[in-house]
Amino acid sequence: MGLCGSRPVGCVGGRLVPAGKRNRRRRRRSIKRRTSSLKLDSSSVHNRPQSTPTCAGRGSVDAAWFDSTSVLDSEFDDEFYSFRDDEVSTESENGKGSEAVELNNCGLLPNTCLPYLAAGPSVEKKRQINQGAPNLRRKASSKLSFKLKEGHNDPTTFSPRAPLQRPIAGTSVPHCPLEKRMPNCWSPIDPSVFKVRGKNYFRDKKKEFARNCAAYYPIGADVFLSQRKVDHIARFVELPAINPAGDVPSILVVNVQVPLYPATIFQGENDGEGMSVVMYFKLSESYSKELPSSFQEHFTKLINDEVERVRGFPLDSIVPLRERLKIIGRAANVEDLHLSAAERKLMNAYNEKPVLSRPQHEFYLGEKYFEIDLDMHRFSYISRKGFESFIDRLKLCILDFGLTIQGNKAEDLPEHMLCCIRLNEIDYSTYKSLGI
Structure with a gap:
């Protein structure tokens, strides 16, 4: 042709x-x-058009890019998990995530991966990328804090310490038998482990073990953290439904308010960060049979906030009977607390020594319960300073706690226990706050 x-x-x-x-x-x-063009200009890697088929393996550029963010994935996985999901979905919708998608694509031939030898960053460039990882973390954390301030996310979804909203009483501290030693739990104990004023105390000043019966027996315990001390805490928990027995409340709530801030000599500030150790007790079924009538009468007057005449010189005085409420605390495992010689001497001197709760107490009477708040925020400086040095050892301590009504007359003796409980190695840092 x-x-x-x-x-x-x-x-x-x-x-x-x-x-x-x-x-x-x-x-x-x-x-x-x-x-x-790749050999002449390495920046063309980021400007090349997208390709649909993906690579089976990553080249040197992919390895360098993922190395720069691997620190975030390994060290801050919990903190940035929700943040990354949100950002990736947002960027992909806006088209900003094309570079990340591009690094997973070949961009040359379908179903073929070729190494980008000339386009890979140098050793110095990798060092700069790794050094820039802290800046990436700071930028990511600033974005997260900005989102929280803007109100785009609920802070309670990020924090494992979200406040408890009206929890069931006694659910935060579990029960364990007395013969088993388990941390962060409570156990019932016999009232006879405490020493109280005996029948002839006013003559021989001797104390003896209490009778093995109490007005109330433990049914649960809670530990709540708070920025300020919480009064009348029974309002914020769901108490068990127990029918009242006579004129005496069927449930006794004891709220010990413990400060967690440093003690100061001047008592101008008696409120702040702390915890509430709440103990719940049920009225004994044999309350009217085992306890003497004098004790029952005094306890009824204490509930009703009645007063009594106290002999004194030169004049008698009228005082509330509630000022006879007495606290007994006892560390059952002193040998496990790793005390120094001076601390051991103080522990032996004051361990199981009764203390009148006045005037650092408040009382609240509900429909089926009676609450006693013991405010350690208002204790003396020496008492608070001593407890401050002991607070870190609380998670090692087996603490027996009890309440009694002090007998001021011969007819009031021997003393009887109002309630008692054992708290096993309570680590307050593991507990949550209470929604109010």
């Missing part, structure tokens, strides 16, 4: 070329142009 002068499509050098060969030649020319 002769030569093709006009070189129509399909003619090369005056002869026809099949369509398949033409496409392969064009593809080879495009590959050469791309690889040459």
